[in-house]
Amino acid sequence: MNRIERINNALTSIHHEVVYHSQEECPKDLLAALGQAFTHIEPLSWSERLAFGGVYLNGVRCEHNTNLTIPCRVEYFEPKFPIAEAKHAFPSFSDKYILYEDDDLVAVFKPRGLPSTPNREQSSYHLKQYLEDYYHCSVHLPSRLDTSTKGVMMVSRSERMHGRLQRLYERRLVKKEYLLEVPVRFDWETNEIEAPIARSALHPVLREVNSERGKPAKTHFERFREQSFVDRDGTTHDSTLLLAKPVSGRTHQLRVHCQEFGPSIIGDNFYEGLFADELHLLSYRVSLWHPFFDREMSVSVPDNLLPEWIPSEKMPTP
Template sequence: MTGPSTPYNPPTRPIPVIYRDDHLLVVDKPEGLLSVPGRGDHLADCVLSRLAVKYPEVLLCHRLDRDTSGIMIFALTKEGQRKIGRMFEVKRIKKRYIARVWGEVVEEKGTIDLPLIVDWPNRPLQHVNHETGKPAVTDWQRMAREDGTTRMKLMPRTGRSHQLRVHMQQLGHPILGDPFYADGAAQDFPRMMLHAEGLKFEHPITGQVMRLEAPCPF
C-alpha cells in the first residue's frame, strides 16, 4: 500500500474563489493539497495557510482529504465559523460528490449504512466496525458506466473520515486512484477520482439558501 509513504508535492496553481462575503469564503480546493497543516514543516503548505496570506482572518469550518478536490467553506468571522460548524454538526449542509469507481456498477442507486472507526494499527485508515464504529451513511446514484468504470454521485448524510472512500470499497467499487483503499489497476490513476461538487445550505447570517458548485475536473 503506497498511501502512507506518498511524498507531499502539492500543486502550486491558485485556489479559485467560488463565493465571498463579509462572513464566508468558499473555494475550490485542488487535489493533492492539505486542508490544514500536517505534522512537520514539510507539511505546512495547505489551503488554510495559502488563504491566510490574502485573508488573515480566515477560519476553518471543515476539511477535505488531501487527495480530494472541490468545494470548501471557510469563515471570515467567529460568528460565521460557529454557525457553520453547528450546521455541519446537525447535518443542515447538504453535500454532493462526484466519483469515478472501479468496475461497472449494476444498480442505479442505493444507500450504504456501515459504521466506521479508525484502524489504529494502520491509521489514518478507517474500517467498518459494527461494535465500536460511529454511524456513517452514504446515498449514491449511478451516473454513467465508462470503459469498465462507473461515474457516481455520492451524497453523504454523515461526515466521517474517509467515509466515501471506505463505503465505495465496501460496495466492491473502490474510487479510482485511491492510495489507501484501491489496489492494482484501480490505483493506477494520476489522481484520486473524488471531487466535492456541490453544497446546499442556509447562509449562517442572512438565512439565504446557498447553492454553490465547483465543476468536476474529471
C-alpha cells in the same frame, strides 16, 4: 508492491519514533534527542525542521527546543522533499479558486495535493494558511477534505460566522455532494450504505467498517453516468461515475464505503483502488442556508476546474 508499501509510498513523510523510559538513556533536551536518534539527518538542520513542523513530543507538536523528562516519546515526520524546496512541493494558491465570497463566507476550491489544515510534517503550506494570507484575517474550516481530494469547501471569515457555520455542519444542515469513479457497472440506480467506521489496526491512516468499534456512518449513492477508464497498462475498464451524498462525515467515509460495497475508488492508494494519476474523488457541490442572507446557496465546481475524468456536459443539478 504490497498494500502497506503502497500506503507509505503515497504519504508525503516518513515516520520516525524513539521512546525513552529511563533517565540514563534520555538526552537532556529535544535537540539532543533528535540529533542522537536520527543520525541520517544533518544535526544543524534541526532548528529549521522544528520551525517547519513535524516534530512531536508525547504527541504534541514542538516548534522549539525543550527539556525532556521521562517517560517520553519523540516523533519526527520527515518530509520526502527538501525543506528549502517546500513551496514547490505543494500547489500554489490562485484567486480563480475563490468560487464565492462575501464578508462572512467563502466557497473555495481546494486543489489535490494541498492539505486543508496543517498536516503531520509541516504547518506552513495548507489551504487555511493560504486563505488567511489572502484575506488578512483568521478563517475557520468546519469540514476538511483529504489532501488527495480536490473540490469545494465552505470557509467562514468573520467572527459572527465561525460558530454559525460550525453548527450548520454539526447539525448536518450542510448538503455535500461528491462525484467519484469506480471500475464497475451497477444494476441499481440508487443505493444507501449504512456501515459504522473505526480506525484500522492495519495502518494509522486507515479506517475500516467495524460493527463493534465504529461510529455510525451513512452514505447515499446515485448512479450518474457509465463510462470507461484506461489504466496505466492500457487496459480499459468499465466504470461508473457516482454521485455520493454523505449523511455523516467520518474520516475517509466515501472511500471506506466504496470499498465495502464494491471496488475502491480509482486512484485510491490507501484502499487498493486501481492505479491512476490522481484519486477520482471530487467534492463537487456544497449547499447550505446562509444565516445572514436568509436564503439557500449552492456552489459547484466550475467546468474549468473539473478533472479530466469527469466530462463537463450534463452535470448533476442541485
